[in-house]
Amino acid sequence: xxxxxxxxxxxxxxxxxxxxxxxxxxxxxxxxxxxxxxxxxxxxxxxxxxxxxxxxxxxxxxxxxxxxxxxxxxxxxxxxxxxxxxxxxxxxxxxxxxxxxxxxxxxxxxxxxxxxxxxxxxxxxxxxxxxxxxxxxxxxxxxxxxxxxxxxxxxxxxxxxxxxxxxxxxxxxxxxxxxxxxxxxxxxxxxxxxxxxxxxxxxxxxxxxxxxxxxxxxxxxxxxxxxxxxxxxxxxxxxxxxxxxxxxxxxxxxxxxxxxxxxxxxxxxxxxxxxxxxxxxxxxxxxxxxxxxxxxxxxxxxxxxxxx
Amino acid sequence: xxxxxxxxxxxxxxxxxxxxxxxxxxxxxxxxxxxxxxxxxxxxxxxxxxxxxxxxxxxxxxxxxxxxxxxxxxxxxxxxxxxxxxxxxxxxxxxxxxxxxxxxxxxxxxxxxxxxxxxxxxxxxxxxxxxxxxxxxxxxxxxxxxxxxxxxxxxxxxxxxxxxxxxxxxxxxxxxxxxxxxxxxxxxxxxxxxxxxxxxxxxxxxxxxxxxxxxxxxxxxxxxxxxxxxxxxxxxxxxxxxxxxxxxxxxxxxxxxxxxxxxxxxxxxxxxxxxxxxxxx
Numbered sequence: 001x002x003x004x005x006x007x008x009x010x011x012x013x014x015x016x017x018x019x020x021x022x023x024x025x026x027x028x029x030x031x032x033x034x035x036x037x038x039x040x041x042x043x044x045x046x047x048x049x050x051x052x053x054x055x056x057x058x059x060x061x062x063x064x065x066x067x068x069x070x071x072x073x074x075x076x077x078x079x080x081x082x083x084x085x086x087x088x089x090x091x092x093x094x095x096x097x098x099x100x101x102x103x104x105x106x107x108x109x110x111x112x113x114x115x116x117x118x119x120x121x122x123x124x125x126x127x128x129x130x131x132x133x134x135x136x137x138x139x140x141x142x143x144x145x146x147x148x149x150x151x152x153x154x155x156x157x158x159x160x161x162x163x164x165x166x167x168x169x170x171x172x173x174x175x176x177x178x179x180x181x182x183x184x185x186x187x188x189x190x191x192x193x194x195x196x197x198x199x200x201x202x203x204x205x206x207x208x209x210x211x212x213x214x215x216x217x218x219x220x221x222x223x224x225x226x227x228x229x230x231x232x233x234x235x236x237x238x239x240x241x242x243x244x245x246x247x248x249x250x251x252x253x254x255x256x257x258x259x260x261x262x263x264x265x266x267x268x269x270x271x272x273x274x275x276x277x278x279x280x281x282x283x284x285x286x287x288x289x290x291x292x293x294x295x296x297x298x299x300x301x302x303x304x305x306x307x308x
Numbered sequence: 309x310x311x312x313x314x315x316x317x318x319x320x321x322x323x324x325x326x327x328x329x330x331x332x333x334x335x336x337x338x339x340x341x342x343x344x345x346x347x348x349x350x351x352x353x354x355x356x357x358x359x360x361x362x363x364x365x366x367x368x369x370x371x372x373x374x375x376x377x378x379x380x381x382x383x384x385x386x387x388x389x390x391x392x393x394x395x396x397x398x399x400x401x402x403x404x405x406x407x408x409x410x411x412x413x414x415x416x417x418x419x420x421x422x423x424x425x426x427x428x429x430x431x432x433x434x435x436x437x438x439x440x441x442x443x444x445x446x447x448x449x450x451x452x453x454x455x456x457x458x459x460x461x462x463x464x465x466x467x468x469x470x471x472x473x474x475x476x477x478x479x480x481x482x483x484x485x486x487x488x489x490x491x492x493x494x495x496x497x498x499x500x501x502x503x504x505x506x507x508x509x510x511x512x513x514x515x516x517x518x519x520x521x522x523x524x525x526x527x528x529x530x531x532x533x534x535x536x537x538x539x540x541x542x543x544x545x546x547x548x549x550x551x552x553x554x555x556x557x558x559x560x561x562x563x564x565x566x567x568x569x570x571x572x573x574x575x576x577x578x579x580x581x582x583x584x585x586x587x588x589x
Contacts, residue, residue, distance in 0.1 A: 024539075024540075025538065025539070026538055027537065027538040027540075031536050031537040031538050031561070032536075032538060034309055034536075035311055055554075055555065055556055056540060056543070056556050058545070058575065058576075059530070059531075059542075059543060059544070059545075059556075059576070060531055061531075061540070061541045061542075061543070062531050062532075062533050062539075062541040062542075063531075064356065064357070064358050064387075064531075066355050067355060067357060068357070069357070069358060069533060071533065071539075071541060073539075073540045073541065076540050076543070076556055219357055220357065249357075269357070269533075271534065271538065272358065272359075272533045272534035272535075272538070272539050273349060273357055273358060273359060273534075274311075274349075274401070275311055275403065275534075275536060276311065
């Protein structure tokens with residue numbers, strides 16, 4: 001039997017696989033390429049880049065929690081110029097499609113990075129990270145408010161020719177409204193979810209376990225939250241491509257997201273634990289398709305059987 | 309750096325608090341250098357998902373039937389407790405060897421190895437390599453109490469001088485490694501210092517080395533998310549070359565061995581493990 005066709009259409013772009021990487025959980029792919037053939041995955045979503053290099057937060061930056069990890073890295077990155085000069089040429093030599101994740105403290109900073117990325121070779125889409133919980137003012141995250149979400153997306157949209165994905169936070173009461181605001185202002189797709197805000201305390205010292213006090217929870221602990229978010233947004237906008245993520249450890253987890261409504265799936269924290277996670281998820285999805293006689297993934301997208 | 313599922317050849321409990329695993333890992337053993345580490349996934353338990361990094365204690369490239377590496381650890385929490393339950397023939401998922409190793413000096417001859425508690429682990433393999441390169445090796449192990457000194461018998465065997473300090477005086481000199489260092493450096497004609505242990509000790513050892521104009525290589529510990537350079541969790545505050553700016557450098561692939569003089573010791577957040585200042589105090 002022929003190998004199943006894992007390719008998908010993501011906002012008009014053909015990807016060989018639905019498996020991509022979650023921003024911040026793969027760096028720019030170089031380290032992981034010691035363990036996996038990057039050409040087997042759909043795209044590398046690189047770590048969020050900012051206008052200038054960011055130093056990130058002090059340590060400790062991580063605390064392991066039940067079935068997950070809490071982090072407060074603070075988007076440490078070398079800045080967009082380094083990405084263009086070093087990371088992108090390397091990714092282009094490998095020949096893997098790139099989704100550039102961009103971040104900033106202000107709308108102006110987002111615009112700057114987006115302008116620098118205009119026409120960058122191999123960048124098939126831009127993911128706008130408006131949901132990092134580790135910025136200076138975490139209570140004013142852009143994705144917590146439909147108006148702020150709209151203003152970032154509309155500003156970034158000008159000039160960029162590639163599809164825009166808005167990466168949204170689960171730490172909101174009305175995710176669908178925020179997704180709607182992003183889509184009305186130039187986003188072609190939605191990435192769900194960023195980390196869930198959390199906190200852990202060392203009871204012996206009385207101090208938070210993270211130097212950043214609070215952080216973002218990732219890993220299998222948040223998967224049900226993420227699946228629900230994808231389900232809700234897919235129900236509201238069934239024709240919009242969704243990159244689903246949150247605690248995907250294996251292909252079974254990935255398929256949950258696809259059945260909930262994800263077009264593509266991003267592997268995040270699992271890369272830390274098993275550097276070969278992306279390709280293992282890929283192989284597992286292929287095995288499922290063979291077993292179930294699924295010809296293409298679009299035919300099962302969002303097909304969770306819900307009565308009524 | 310490779311990932312493999314490896315078999316445990318043997319399990320041994322050392323003294324009171326330390327566990328020794330011998331792992332059949334020929335490819336890792338072949339290339340591992342002193343100061344490097346391996347990252348081990350705890351046995352299947354969905355509660356603890358991250359790997360645990362362990363310094364390489366010893367390498368045996370001519371094992372009974374395959375090359376092995378050894379790691380030594382103590383129980384810090386659930387993940388290491390799960391590892392302590394492993395026995396011979398169990399299989400573990402291991403990534404390694406990882407990181408920048410200790411540099412072996414070209415011309416300098418006299419090396420002092422300073423180990424704090426379980427921090428002495430990577431210094432055993434280092435001692436072997438230094439001896440093989442014809443260097444003089446002296447050892448200085450410090451710990452809270454006698455049974456937390458790691459393998460003092462072997463340390464005495466390879467150290468031209470072997471000095472032990474314990475905070476409670478139960479073995480060797482009562483006090484800390486830094487109390488005896490000045491004297492030992494003079495006596496041994498030390499030209500290079502290698503240190504591994506808690507940050508406070510590494511800072512103090514670095515300052516003493518600077519006072520004597522002796523370079524100090526420190527192997528640092530950190531909480532790690534991935535252990536191979538992608539997550540940016542394990543960074544250390546390091547001075548840039550101009551010494552006017554602190555940058556966050558990954559412990560896993562840019563360390564764990566650093567030039568002690570380049571670490572920005574004052575930049576550390578209060579030790580999260582310190583048993584001080586309870587709530588409300």
